Amino acid sequence: xxxxxxxxxxxxxxxxxxxxxxxxxxxxxxxxxxxxxxxxxxxxxxxxxxxxxxxxxxxxxxxxxxxxxxxxxxxxxxxxxxxxxxxxxxxxxxxxxxxxxxxxxxxxxxxxxxxxxxxxxxxxxxxxxxxxxxxxxxxxxxxxxxxxxxxxxxxxxxxxxxxxxxxxxxxxxxxxxxxxxxxxxxxxxxxxxxxxxxxxxxxxxxxxxxxxxxxxxxxxxxxxxxxxxxxxxxxxxxxxxxxxxxxxxxxxxxxxxxxxxxxxxxxxxxxxxxxxxxxxxxxxxxxxxxxxxxxxxxxxxxxxxxxxxxxxxxxxxxxxxxxxxxxxxxxxxxxxxxxxxxxxxxxxxxxxxxxxxxxxxxxxxxxxxxxxxxxxxxxxxxxxxxxxxxxxxxxxxxxxxxxxxxxxxxxxxxxxxxxxxxxxxxxxxxxxxxxxxxxxxxxxxxxxxxxxxxxxxxxxxxxxxxxxxxxxxxxxxxxxxxxxxxxxxxxxxxxxxxxxxxxxxxxxxxxxxxxxxxxxxxxxxxxxxxxxxxxxxxxxxxxxxxxxxxxxxxxxxxxxxxxxxxxxxxxxxxxxxxxxxxxxxxxxxxxxx
Numbered sequence: 001x002x003x004x005x006x007x008x009x010x011x012x013x014x015x016x017x018x019x020x021x022x023x024x025x026x027x028x029x030x031x032x033x034x035x036x037x038x039x040x041x042x043x044x045x046x047x048x049x050x051x052x053x054x055x056x057x058x059x060x061x062x063x064x065x066x067x068x069x070x071x072x073x074x075x076x077x078x079x080x081x082x083x084x085x086x087x088x089x090x091x092x093x094x095x096x097x098x099x100x101x102x103x104x105x106x107x108x109x110x111x112x113x114x115x116x117x118x119x120x121x122x123x124x125x126x127x128x129x130x131x132x133x134x135x136x137x138x139x140x141x142x143x144x145x146x147x148x149x150x151x152x153x154x155x156x157x158x159x160x161x162x163x164x165x166x167x168x169x170x171x172x173x174x175x176x177x178x179x180x181x182x183x184x185x186x187x188x189x190x191x192x193x194x195x196x197x198x199x200x201x202x203x204x205x206x207x208x209x210x211x212x213x214x215x216x217x218x219x220x221x222x223x224x225x226x227x228x229x230x231x232x233x234x235x236x237x238x239x240x241x242x243x244x245x246x247x248x249x250x251x252x253x254x255x256x257x258x259x260x261x262x263x264x265x266x267x268x269x270x271x272x273x274x275x276x277x278x279x280x281x282x283x284x285x286x287x288x289x290x291x292x293x294x295x296x297x298x299x300x301x302x303x304x305x306x307x308x309x310x311x312x313x314x315x316x317x318x319x320x321x322x323x324x325x326x327x328x329x330x331x332x333x334x335x336x337x338x339x340x341x342x343x344x345x346x347x348x349x350x351x352x353x354x355x356x357x358x359x360x361x362x363x364x365x366x367x368x369x370x371x372x373x374x375x376x377x378x379x380x381x382x383x384x385x386x387x388x389x390x391x392x393x394x395x396x397x398x399x400x401x402x403x404x405x406x407x408x409x410x411x412x413x414x415x416x417x418x419x420x421x422x423x424x425x426x427x428x429x430x431x432x433x434x435x436x437x438x439x440x441x442x443x444x445x446x447x448x449x450x451x452x453x454x455x456x457x458x459x460x461x462x463x464x465x466x467x468x469x470x471x472x473x474x475x476x477x478x479x480x481x482x483x484x485x486x487x488x489x490x491x492x493x494x495x496x497x498x499x500x501x502x503x504x505x506x507x508x509x510x511x512x513x514x515x516x517x518x519x520x521x522x523x524x525x526x527x528x529x530x531x532x533x534x535x536x537x538x539x540x541x542x543x544x545x546x547x548x549x550x551x552x553x554x555x556x557x558x559x560x561x562x563x564x565x566x567x568x569x570x571x572x573x574x575x576x577x578x579x580x581x582x583x584x585x586x587x588x589x590x591x592x593x
Contacts, residue, residue, distance in 0.1 A: 043324030049568055049575035049585065050327040051104035055593075057277075057573035062592040064278040064572075067296060068305035069289045071255045076238035077225040078155040079164045083488060084306050086222045087581045090274070090588045091260055091281060092243040093225040096130050096149060096204070097216060099580035101273055101589050107578030108385070108492045110216050113273050114144060114226070114244075118216065125211030125534050128219075132202045135270035139243040139263045144226055146204035147189070148244075150196045152227035157181030157193070161234055166490055168218045175209055183234070190229060212531045213539060217491040246276035258283040277573070277591030290314060293567075297322060302569040302592065307584035309564030315373060318567060327566050327575075332385040332582025333488040334378055335368060337444065337557040338515045342472060343426070343481045350418035352554035355482065356397050358411035360447035362404030364559045367439040373565055377404050378558025380551050381501075385492050385579040388543025391561070396551050399558070411451040423452025426481030429469050431462030437484050440559060444482070455482070466511040473509070483515050486562065488582040494530060494543035502550055503527050516555035523549050 048054035072085035077093050080086060090098065097118055100109040112118055114136050119128040136144045155162055156170040158181035173195035182190045191198070197205040208215060218224065231242035240249050247260035260281040268276070283305055286292040293314025295301055304310075308331075310318055318326055337355070345351040361377050368374030379395035382388060392400055398407060415421055430441040438459060445455040458478065460468045468474055469483050489497035500506045504519040523546060530542040550556065564583065568575050573591040577583050 043322065043570055044568070044575070046323045047327055048324075050329050050577050052576060053103060054568065054575040055573040057591055057593070058275070059573065059591055059593070060277050061279050062571075063280040063282060064590055064592050065301045066281070066283040066303060066305040067286060067292050067301035068283055069286050069292050070306050071285055072238075073164060074238040075241055075252070075258075076162065076165075077152070077222045077227070077241065078158075078162045079238060080222070081165055082306075083582055084584060087307075087584055087587045088283075088305065089222040089225070090245065091247040092241055092245045092249065092263075093222055094136070094144075094244045094271070095220055095222065095224050097220045098273055099220060099578065101586055103576035103578060103586075105385070105579050107580035107586060110220050111273065113271070114149070119206075119219075125213065125532070126208045128206040128208070128215060130204050132204070133270060135267050136244070137265045137267070137270070138228060138231075139248045139265055141265040142228075143201070144244055145201040146198040147191060147201070148226035148228050149204055149224075150191055150193065150198050151182060151229055151232075152225050153196065153223075154179075154182045154185075154191070154193050155227060155232070156223060158183050158234075166221060166223050168221070168490070168495075169224060172208060172210075172212050172215060172218065173206065182229075210531070211534070212495075213534050214491070214493050214495045214531070217493060217496060221491060246271065246274050247281055250280075255285050257285065274588045275574075275591070276588075293318075296567045296569070299569060299571075302572050302590075303567060303585060307564070307566060307581075309373065309566055312369075312373075314567075315565050318565070325568055325570065327568060327577060328372060328563055329566065329577040329583035330375065330384050331488065331562040331564050332383050332492075332579065333486050333562040334381055334383050335375075335440070335486040335559040335562050336378065336381065336484075337428070337559070338483050338485060339481060339555060339557075340472070340475050340483065340515055341517045341555075342476045343479055345418060345420060345424055346426075346481050348418040349554045350414045351420060351424065353397070354411045354414035354418065354420075354451065355448060355453065356554060356557045357407040357414060358448050358451040358453060359444055359557055360404065360406045361399045361559075363443045363447060364440055365404060367443040368436055368560050368562075372563065375560035375563040378560045380547055381498075381556050381558055382494075382543070382547040383488065383497065383582075384561060385582060386489055386494060386497050386543065387492070388494060388540045388547065390544065390547075394547070394551075396548075406447050406450065408451055415452065423454065425454040425456075427456045427458050427479050428482040428484060429458050429460055429475070429478070429480040430484045431465065432459035433462035441484055444484075444557075469515060470511045470513070471509065472507070472512055472517060475515070485515065487513070492579055493539075494546055495527065498546060498550070499527060502546070516553075518550070518553070518555060520549065520553065 044054035074080045094114050096115040097110045098113040099107050100111040115130040116133045156167050179193045185192045195207050243263045246266040248263040250259040250261045252258045289311045339346040339352045341347045365377050379392045379399045428441045430437045441457045500513040502518050507514045526546045571592045574589045578586040
């Protein structure tokens with residue numbers, strides 16, 4: 001379907017971005033009172049919680065109130081794949097190790113949680129040994145054992161029952177897929193995965209078939225949480241997980257509300273990470289984003305659980321009247337267009353590069369909300385939170401030159417080089433439930449028309465992404481030459497970000513994320529080298545090199561290094577953004593006045 005009447009929407013996007021820029025300029029330059037929000041007590045100030053702590057406090061008690069326009073895909077630690085859900089799961093789940101409770105880049109440091117220390121790693125990088133600390137218990141007071149951790153990780157193998165979550169541990173520990181998962185395990189204790197050993201209740205040993213230098217980052221994910229066999233309700237577990245953390249489920253009605261209360265069996269002395277300040281944590285789910293934002297601004301709720309920023313209407317109101325309650329973090333996501341090589345003429349790198357040069361990068365940034373609500377113009381595919389990132393210093397296609405304008409001359413050169421001097425026709429696939437993405441598609445459509453590339457826009461059902469753009473055969477059949485998407489790191493390394501996007505082993509028949517269909521032996525080899533590399537500095541170099549190889553192939557047109565404008569209520573204490581969760585607030589540190 002070709003989208004018509006695009007000019008009005010683009011003008012609205014330009015106007016909205018201009019308003020935000022003007023308001024934020026006032027905030028940044030000190031015009032007006034950053035701490036004045038019209039309420040007694042005042043707010044902490046604009047960007048007071050961005051990579052630093054706002055309202056530090058050790059006060060316990062009260063109810064922390066989340067609002068959200070979206071429920072989790074699953075509250076089962078094995079199945080959930082939403083970043084905000086991983087952040088929230090740490091209220092009721094613990095891991096051997098986890099991200100540090102520190103602002104900004106400090107949050108990406110792996111720190112002990114259930115374990116007494118980070119791993120004791122063998123010289124060859126293949127054996128990881130942990131000892132559990134004393135006093136770690138389930139919500140019924142029974143000790144958490146090494147077998148509970150092993151069983152929780154084994155659940156990743158039960159993809160026929162528990163699909164949807166990350167499977168990094170499964171791929172690393174059992175690359176040949178020999179283990180069938182705990183539900184098909186014929187052993188008496190259902191703990192037949194040979195790559196994990198539990199010599200006693202306090203010791204757990206991981207035996208990797210091949211070294212992977214990010215393995216501890218993977219164990220820090222909530223998908224590596226313990227699950228107790230007698231409490232495993234399989235596909236229903238996400239409705240009421242059994243707690244190993246400071247809070248437990250009191251009630252949950254999907255898409256309506258969720259309430260956590262204190263787990264009275266949790267002991268502060270056993271947990272060096274969580275302070276468990278509130279008495280209760282609640283989430284209310286909304287169907288209307290504007291309603292949600294107005295309730296946040298009114299003071300009925302403390303923060304948005306999804307952490308994707310205020311909507312345009314709420315953003316404008318908040319910047320005018322309550323800018324001291326706002327933070328403007330870099331999200332850790334890159335928003336982009338990607339070119340499937342299976343769809344002609346994008347099997348030719350010069351045709352791909354014609355689109356990159358023909359795009360008006362400033363217009364694309366504006367469509368996404370401008371430099372403040374949208375982010376800095378994207379020049380490459382590595383987000384700032386991933387080691388090896390160079391930001392706008394690496395700009396291979398000159399996206400920031402001439403104020404982001406299209407390079408028409410270069411675009412036409414590339415068209416000639418790919419044998420399409422008069423241009424060509426293609427289709428952009430974009431989710432119909434993402435207005436900002438639709439506006440971005442319209443912006444790209446307009447700028448490409450000026451270089452002779454005619455673009456239709458097909459808005460597909462955004463709830464069916466895995467089977468539509470995630471199906472390479474469907475992409476080819478539909479002729480989707482350009483797909484608009486975004487991606488953030490599962491964990492903050494090049495593997496946690498780029499492996500599903502760029503490694504040929506991750507091309508899937510359904511649920512595919514390697515939309516460009518990259519099958520590059522050099523890129524695959526660099527990922528293999530990275531996995532084996534134990535030297536941190538060399539890992540950073542390899543990360544940078546992978547990003548360069550991806551950009552040199554012309555597989556992607558980055559739009560922005562995404563930024564958000566997030567709300568924090570006056571009641572919140574210990575508020576700070578963390579790179580461990582792509583610029584979200586670190587939920588488990590929050591308290592309330």
